[in-house]
Amino acid sequence: MAMSKISLRECNGILSISFFHISYSSSSSSSYSRSSKVKGRIVLNFEKLKCLDDAVTLFHQMVTMKPLPCVVDFSKLFNNMIKMKHYSAVLSLFRQMQKLGIPISDFILSSMINSYCLMHRADYAFSVLPIYLKNGVSFDAVTFTTLIRGLFAENKVKDAVELFKKLVREKICDPDEIMYxxxxxxxxxxxxxxxxxxxxxxxxxxxxEPNIYNYSIVIDALCKDGNLDAAINILNEMKQKNIYPNIVAYNSIIDGLCKFGQWEKVTTLFSEMVNLNMYPDVCTFNILTDGLCKEGKVEDAEEVMKHMVEKGVEPNVITYNVIMDGYCLCGQLDRARGIFDILIDKGIEPDIFSYNILTDGLCKEGKVEDAEEVMKHMVEKGVEPNVITYNVIMDGYCLCGQLDRAQRIFDILIDKGIEPDIFSYNILINGYCKKKKLTKAMQLFREISHKRLKPNIVTYNTILQGLFEVGRIGVAKQLFVEMVSTGPVPNLSIYHTLLDGYFKYGLVEEAMSLFNKLETNKENIDIESYNIIINGLSKNGELDKAHAIFQKLSSMGLLLDVRIYTTMITGFCLQGLLDEAKDMLRKMEENGCFPNNVTYNVIVRGYLRCRKINEMVTLMKEMTGRGFSFDATTAKLLVKEISENPSILDMIPELHTEKKK
DNA sequence: GTAGGGTTAG
Known part of the structure; x- marks a missing residue:
């Protein structure tokens, strides 16, 4: 190898690497190639390292070389190992380097901090700081930015912000754009x-001066909150300052617009991008595809996929996952599987999301055993199921009432050493509540606090509903008190559970006293709250009060929906006030709120119970004319009434013709 | 024109 061809400018690094390469490759039988030819000279290519062994072997070769490779080479080696996620190995090699007295640099030290942080040990990362001092290496923005990021990664938000403030306050280092x-x-x-x-x-x-990254982060945050106008304002602000938004900023906004259904603006932004010579990338198309899938327009999403291929943008695993999920969401499991097969055909590796989407789709359709098969398959393919995989399958078993199997999945999860999350507990607690096994549900609830987890609103709501369901009202009240003092702030769904529970057991006064408290702050209350109140009062023989509340709703500016009309109609039917019920049916339609299947079934049952068969038949014709039909409850009641009074049958000619067919 | 820290999609 002609060493003289290397110019002096390329001293140090390349020189030593080339030198190293020559001596190394001649004595190595390793199958991987660490070198490549660039402009006629050989340079070492660290990126060709394939596994930990390669890296460690290389390190040991490096430290025995004379002269030693320069610190840049060690730095490159370590960062390649970090890319391969061998964090602890990096730290161990670093310690060997120190023992051998090999010089280190700020680059090396920040990589050590990074390694600890990526292992989620920010506490140890701080112990690297004294090494800076000992070696006379000064701290810089990278040192602290890495630490701050590590703290955030462990959700130590206060610590991260405190560190940042301390740096500024005590002038330890000037924050740059990246630190911000x-x-x-x-x-x-x-x-x-x-x-x-x-x-x-x-x-x-x-x-x-903020740069494109700082602006993009703010834009994305605003979009995630649905504050799209503000996001677009920031975008314009940037342009005025001659900081040109890039594709990332546009993608964030397009994502926000899709998620909040502002499809016309999506088109505007799209053309704006193209006019700025910024072409949609795979991320842009995935955002669109996902937006369409979530609206149930999976076929349109497939069109987008075709379009992107035509435009030379190759779909990736996320594209396929999004479409698979789209098909799962509308129950088209076969199509979802078809997409999975295409993904495999294209040679794209399915990831944990791909498998979890399929598993979830299968479970939602009640095919939990198939889902377990998928789980086995993914293990064979080297993709380890995560807590979400197990949660999905647990939920599947709970949904079809196979609680023992759900519990078995939970036990396997624990055995595998996977930490259950709050979803795992909520799913299982919900399963036990639905089976009215409240003792076991409560036991699991207490277990949460021992697992460094906190019960959330859903946990409390599930348990409260379960307790009311079995009539353990005292315990429910206690739990609510406990929640107010130590748990999450109760939201509307919690109050709905309480109100519903009180009414269910005839505790009208308690319900109304809670309701009156809530009503003092109008933000605490919505149409659903009134629905519960009207339903509760009606069922407890207080139809007049229910109707009075119902009547003041419109004047309060609330938009009455089909559910609340149906509740009021149910109340009338319960008291045999069929004329009032029928009037309400007409009134809702006049107000632009159309009755649905439930509404019609409620009135039909009302007529049936009062044996007003002629009226029932008239209404039945109306509802069938509108494409509605009897539900299971109505059908059952009809059969019961007919068995008690067969003459009903003669009054319903439609049923006769049905029978003859 | 050697090496470390920052933004978007499931």
Missing amino acids: ATVMNGLSKRGHTHKTLSLLRLMEQGNT
Whole structure:
């Protein structure tokens, strides 16, 4: 190898690597290639390292070389190992380097911090800081940005922000755009959009001009909140400052517009992008595809996929997953499987999402055993099921009432050493509640706090519903008190559960006293709350009160929906007030609210119970004319009434013809 | 024109 061909400019790094390569490759039988020819000279290509063994072997070769490779080569090696996720190996090699007295650099040290952080050990990452001091390496923005990111990754938001503030306050290091972006991203991803925006404004006032990243983070946060106008305003603000938004900013906004159903604006943004010579990428198309799938337009989504291929943008695993999920959502399991097969045909590796989507689709259709087959298959393919996989299957078994199997899945999850999350508990607790096994449900509920988890609103709501279902009202009340003092802030669904529960057991006064408390703050209450109240009062013989409340709703500016009309109609039917019920049916339609299947079935049952068969037949014709039909409850009641009074049959000619057919 | 920290999709 002609060493002299390497110019002096390329000293140090390349020189030593080339030198190293020559001595190494001649003595190595390794099958992988670590070198490539660039402009006639051989340079080492660290990216060709395939596995941990390769990296470790290389390291040991490097440390025995004379002269030693320069610190840049060690740095490259370590960062390639980090890319391969061998964090602890990096740390161990670093320690060997220290023992051997090989010089280190700021680059090497920040990679050590990064390794600890990526292992979710930010606490250990801080122990690297004294090594800087000992070696006379000064701290820089990278040092702390890496630490801040590590803290966020462990959800230690306060610590991260505190560190950032300390750096600024004590002038330990000047934050740059990247450090700001890291803090902003950490905050925005945890819902602190306002603080994220404040940091952007702080940058604008201070010495650090925000760049495209800082703006993009804010835009994305606003979009995730559905604040699309604000996001578009920021986009325009950027343009005015001659900071040109890139595809990422546009993708964020398009995603927001799709998720919040503003499809016309999607088109506008799309053409705006193309006019700026910014062409939609795979991410843009995936956003569109997902938006369409979530609206149930899976075939349109497939068209988008065709379109992107025509435009030279290759669909990736996310594209296929989105479409699979789309088909699962509308119950077209066969098509979802078809997409999975195409994915395999195309040579794209399915990932954990692909398998979880299929598993979930199967479970939702009650095919839990097939879902278990998928789980076996993924293990064979080297994709380890995660907590979501297990949760989906547990939920599947709960949904079809096979609680023992659900419990078995939970036990396997624990055996595998996978940490159950709050969803796992909620699913299983819900399963036990539905089977009215409240003792076991409560036992699981208590277990949550021992697992470094916290019961959330859903947990409380599930347990409360379960307790009311079996009539353990005292325990339910206790649990609510406990929730108010130590749990999440009760929301409307919790109050709905309480109100519904009280009415169910005739505790009208308690329900009304809670309702009156809620009503003092109108934000606490919605149409569904009134629905529960009207239903509860009607069922407890207080139809007049129910009707009075119903009548004041419109004047309160609430838009009455089909459910609340149906509840009121049910109340009338319960008291045999069929004329009032029928009047209400007409009135709702006049008000632009059309009765549905439930509404008609309720009135039909009302007539049937009062043996007003002629009226019932008239209504039946109306409902069938509108494409509605009897539901199971009505059919059952009809059969019962006929068996008691066969002459009914003669009054319903339609049933005769049905019978003859 | 050597190496470390930041933004979008399931």
